[in-house]
Amino acid sequence: MSARPEAEDRGLTLVKTQLRGGVWEGVLSCATGAPTPPALEIFHPGGAIEDFTLEPVPGEEVAFLLRIPLGRELISDGVHLVTIAERETGTVLGRVTIAADADETEDLRAEVRLLRAELDMLKRAFRRHCVETGAM
Incomplete structure (x- = not known):
């Protein structure tokens, strides 16, 4: 997954790195000179995911590792969509689709x-x- 065009215009790029053990991981890159990542909002039709983590990538000034635990409610029959957005602007950075x-x-x-x-x-x-x- 890569960032949406409107997110890239703002200097934000989200790239998936892996999905393992029920935890989705990706790297959020910010524009040069942005020492802190933007506040994120992660949600699905059943509600928000609050227990995600966003940590600096060692050796990278403007890259942050995003980890999103996908709860039991998302591991069920059907297709579930998790949306990752910048909280302030609502800009969608990416989506995670889970189908079972x-x-x-x-x-x-x-x-x-x-x-x-x-x-x-x-x-x-x-x-x-x-x-x-x-x-x-």
């Missing part, structure tokens, strides 16, 4: 297979049209 449940995943795979088949059909029809009209 094999049935929904299989449905999505079936939809992708169907879309690919339809795309292949359209490509064949377009090529046939080009040959018939001499456009190629």
